[in-house]
Amino acid sequence: MDEVNKNPDLLPNTSLVFDFPEDGCKTVPQVYSLLHFSEETHDTHPNYNCDEESMCILALSGPNWAISEIFGTFLNLFTFQTVFQLTYGPFDPILSNREQFPSVYQMAPQDIYLAKAMVSLMLHLNWNWIGLAISDNDQGIQFLSYLRREMEKNTVCFAFVNIIPVMMPSYLSRAGVYYNQIMTSSTKVVVIYGDTDSALAVSFRMWDSRGIQRIWVTTSQWDVTTWKSDFTLNSFHGTLVFAHHHAEISNFKTFVQTLNPLKYSDEYLAKLEWMNLKCELSDSKCKTLNNCISNASLQWLKVQTFDMTFSDDSYDIYNAVYYVAHALHEMILQEVHNQPVDNGKGHYAHCLKLHSFLQKTQFTNPVGDRVNMNQKENLQEEYDIFQIWNFPHGLGLKVKIGEFSAHFPQGQQLHIYEDMIEHATGSRQMPPSVCSVDCGPGFRKFWQEGMEDCCFDCNPCPQHEVSNDTTVVLGVFVKHHDTPIVKANNRNLTYILLISLIFSFLCPLLFIGHPNSATCILQQVTFGVVFTVAISTVLAKTVTVLLAFKVTAPGKRIRSFLLLGAPNYIIAICTFIQIILCAIWLRFSPPFIDNDANSEHGQIIIVCNKGSETAFYCVLGYHGSLALASFIVAFLARNLPDTFNEAKLLTFSMLLFCSVWVTFIPVYHSTKGKVMVVVEVLSILISSAGLLGCIFVPKSYIILLRPERNSLQKLREKTSF
Incomplete structure (x- = not known):
C-alpha cells in the first residue's frame, strides 16, 4: 500500500487504507457489524478532501481454506452486494464456484503442476x-x-x-x-x-x-x-x-530497514526483533509497542535477521493490493470520461461497477509478473x-x-x-529413499503378491540363466537415440561397441562346464574376435574425434575421408586381420581336449589345451597393439573442446584394458590347471566391465539422472567456455 499511495500514476489523489480487526475471533453478528457503511465528515483542511465514504468493502481472508469458505458463504447470504472477498493462500477449487461464491476472488493460481x-x-x-x-x-x-x-x-x-x-x-x-x-x-x-x-x-x-x-x-x-x-x-x-x-520485491528490504515502528502498530510488525530498538511489547499478543526511540529505524537489519523473500501468501497479498488499486483506477478513469448516473441505486451501483472491473482486470505488477484473474488462464x-x-x-x-x-x-x-x-x-548427494535396493549381477527382482511396484526381493538367477543387466545400457541408448549425447561421437559405433561388449560378457560361459572339442575351439576364437571388434570400435571412435577437430578445414583431402565415414572401415579391417590370425591358429595347431594329471595330486583334470601357445599370444598381442593405438589417439584428443567429447573416457578405458592384460600374463603363467581358466575368465570380465563403465556409465548418468544436461543448449554453453 505504501508503494501504491506513492505512485503518481496509480490512483492519483487517492490513498488506500486498511483495518485489522482487533480483540481476536469474531462471531457472525460481530463480523456483520464490522461491515457497516457510513459517511463521516471530518474537519476541513485546505486542498484536501477528508470525507470518508464507504462505498463498498473489500475483505482479505486466508490462508485457512475453511475460514475463507465460511466467510464467503456468509457474504453470499447477507452482504455480497457491497462486500467483496479477496483470499490468499493455496488455491481452493470450492471457492472458484461463481454460483456459490459470486463475490470471492482468489489471488493464488491453481497448483495443477x-x-x-x-x-x-x-x-x-x-x-x-x-x-x-x-x-x-x-x-x-x-x-x-x-x-x-x-x-x-x-x-x-x-x-x-x-x-x-x-x-x-x-x-x-x-x-x-x-x-x-x-x-x-x-x-x-x-x-x-x-x-x-x-x-x-x-x-x-x-x-x-x-x-x-x-x-x-x-x-x-x-x-x-x-x-x-x-x-x-x-x-x-x-x-x-x-x-x-x-521475482524478488526489491524495495521491500529498504522499506523494512527505514520504517519507524511508531508509525505502524499492527501485530505482524510487532513480531520483529524490536528488542534491539529498546521497545516494549504491551501484552502477550504483541499488538502495540511502547517506549520506542522516536527516531528509531531498522537500518541495522541484515538479511540473516529477516527473510526478505516473499512467501506465496505474502506475494498473494502484495498482488491483492495492486489488483484492487488497478480495478479502482480503471473504474475512476471511466467515470471521469463518462459521467456516471446513479439512478437511485446508491452504493449498490458503485459496487456492481467495481465488481465488473474486478472480474476483467489484468495488470503487470512492479516486479514484472503478469497477474490474470481468469481461472482458466491463471495456472x-x-x-x-x-x-x-x-x-x-x-x-x-x-x-x-x-x-x-x-x-x-x-x-x-x-x-x-x-x-x-x-x-x-556439504555434499551433492541426498540420502536415498527406496523401498528395495537394486539387485546385483547374478540376482533378479522378484515381486510378491500384495507388494508395491517399488518393492521386491532379490533372488539368485536360476541355473543356466544369466543376468540381463549386460543389455540395459544398450536399451537406454536406443531409447534416447535422438538426444545430443547419443548422437555425439557416432551413435552407430556406440551400438556396435555395446553389442560387442554384450558378447564379451557372454564369453566366460564357454569356459564353464565339461569341455568338448567345440567349446575348446570357440573359447579362444570367440574371445579373440569379439574383443577385436570392441577395441577396434574404440579406435574408430577416437580417430573420428581426432579427425573431426584436426582436419576439418575446407580443402583438405582427409576431410573427404571423414565425410565418407572412413574411420568406420577400421573395424572391418582390424577384425579381418584377427580372423586371419585365428584361421592360421586353427589350421596348424588348434585347441583340443587334454588331461592334466600334474596340477593336483591324485586327480586328473579335463582341460582345454590351447594348442599353439605362440598363436594364443599373437592373438593377445594383437589386442594389445590395438588398445595401445586407441590409447595414444584418445590421449591426443582428450583436451579437445566439446561438451560430449568422450576422448577422456576412451583414454581411461584403454588404460584400464591394457593394465588388466599386462597383469594377466605373469599371473597366468604362475598358475596351473583350473585356476588358469579362472584367471582368464576374470580378465575377460574385468576388461569388459572397464570398457562399459568408463565409456557408458557417465553418459547413462546424464541420460537418466541429469536430462537437463542432455541438450544442445547446454552443449553450446559449455563449449563456449
Whole structure:
C-alpha cells in the first residue's frame, strides 16, 4: 500500500487504507457489524478532501481454506452486494464456484503442476519410496489424487499416507497411529500438504519434538524461515520447499530497514526483533509497542535477521493490493470520461461497477509478473525449489537449489543447481529413499503378491540363466537415440561397441562346464574376435574425434575421408586381420581336449589345451597393439573442446584394458590347471566391465539422472567456455 499511495500514476489523489480487526475471533453478528457503511465528515483542511465514504468493502481472508469458505458463504447470504472477498493462500477449487461464491476472488493460481514438480524432483534424486501427510479436506484429497497419478506414471510408491483430521478431537484419538506409521516406515522422505493452522501442524510439532529425522518436502506455506518461531521443521537433512516462481520485491528490504515502528502498530510488525530498538511489547499478543526511540529505524537489519523473500501468501497479498488499486483506477478513469448516473441505486451501483472491473482486470505488477484473474488462464507453471537447512538448531539457512517449469519439453522441465545443494549440505548427494535396493549381477527382482511396484526381493538367477543387466545400457541408448549425447561421437559405433561388449560378457560361459572339442575351439576364437571388434570400435571412435577437430578445414583431402565415414572401415579391417590370425591358429595347431594329471595330486583334470601357445599370444598381442593405438589417439584428443567429447573416457578405458592384460600374463603363467581358466575368465570380465563403465556409465548418468544436461543448449554453453 505504501508503494501504491506513492505512485503518481496509480490512483492519483487517492490513498488506500486498511483495518485489522482487533480483540481476536469474531462471531457472525460481530463480523456483520464490522461491515457497516457510513459517511463521516471530518474537519476541513485546505486542498484536501477528508470525507470518508464507504462505498463498498473489500475483505482479505486466508490462508485457512475453511475460514475463507465460511466467510464467503456468509457474504453470499447477507452482504455480497457491497462486500467483496479477496483470499490468499493455496488455491481452493470450492471457492472458484461463481454460483456459490459470486463475490470471492482468489489471488493464488491453481497448483495443477505442483505434484508433477515434486515427482520430477523425486526421480532426479532417485527416490521411489515416499510418505505423505495431508489435511483431511477437499484440497488435501485433491492433491493426493494429483500426486498419486504422477507417481504411478513414474513408478514412485507411497510408503504410507497419513490423512490428518482437521478437527483436534478426531486427530487426538488417532495421534499415536500416525506417529507409529511414520516411525516404523523405512522411507526417508515425507511430503506435507495442508493447512498450517490445523491438526496437521500440531502433528508435526509432536514429530519434531520427538526428533524424527526425515526430509520434508512441502510448500512455501510451511516455510520455517517465515513461520511462527515456536514451530520449526528440524530435520538433519533439511526441508525442501516448493514456492511459486516470482521475482524478488526489491524495495521491500529498504522499506523494512527505514520504517519507524511508531508509525505502524499492527501485530505482524510487532513480531520483529524490536528488542534491539529498546521497545516494549504491551501484552502477550504483541499488538502495540511502547517506549520506542522516536527516531528509531531498522537500518541495522541484515538479511540473516529477516527473510526478505516473499512467501506465496505474502506475494498473494502484495498482488491483492495492486489488483484492487488497478480495478479502482480503471473504474475512476471511466467515470471521469463518462459521467456516471446513479439512478437511485446508491452504493449498490458503485459496487456492481467495481465488481465488473474486478472480474476483467489484468495488470503487470512492479516486479514484472503478469497477474490474470481468469481461472482458466491463471495456472501456476513455474516453481522455485528451496532447501532449508536448520542444523544445528536455529541456523535457518535457505538456499534456492533449483526450479521447475512446465513450459519446457518433457525431461527438461526440472533444473537443479548441484553446487547449491553442496553449499547447503556439504555434499551433492541426498540420502536415498527406496523401498528395495537394486539387485546385483547374478540376482533378479522378484515381486510378491500384495507388494508395491517399488518393492521386491532379490533372488539368485536360476541355473543356466544369466543376468540381463549386460543389455540395459544398450536399451537406454536406443531409447534416447535422438538426444545430443547419443548422437555425439557416432551413435552407430556406440551400438556396435555395446553389442560387442554384450558378447564379451557372454564369453566366460564357454569356459564353464565339461569341455568338448567345440567349446575348446570357440573359447579362444570367440574371445579373440569379439574383443577385436570392441577395441577396434574404440579406435574408430577416437580417430573420428581426432579427425573431426584436426582436419576439418575446407580443402583438405582427409576431410573427404571423414565425410565418407572412413574411420568406420577400421573395424572391418582390424577384425579381418584377427580372423586371419585365428584361421592360421586353427589350421596348424588348434585347441583340443587334454588331461592334466600334474596340477593336483591324485586327480586328473579335463582341460582345454590351447594348442599353439605362440598363436594364443599373437592373438593377445594383437589386442594389445590395438588398445595401445586407441590409447595414444584418445590421449591426443582428450583436451579437445566439446561438451560430449568422450576422448577422456576412451583414454581411461584403454588404460584400464591394457593394465588388466599386462597383469594377466605373469599371473597366468604362475598358475596351473583350473585356476588358469579362472584367471582368464576374470580378465575377460574385468576388461569388459572397464570398457562399459568408463565409456557408458557417465553418459547413462546424464541420460537418466541429469536430462537437463542432455541438450544442445547446454552443449553450446559449455563449449563456449
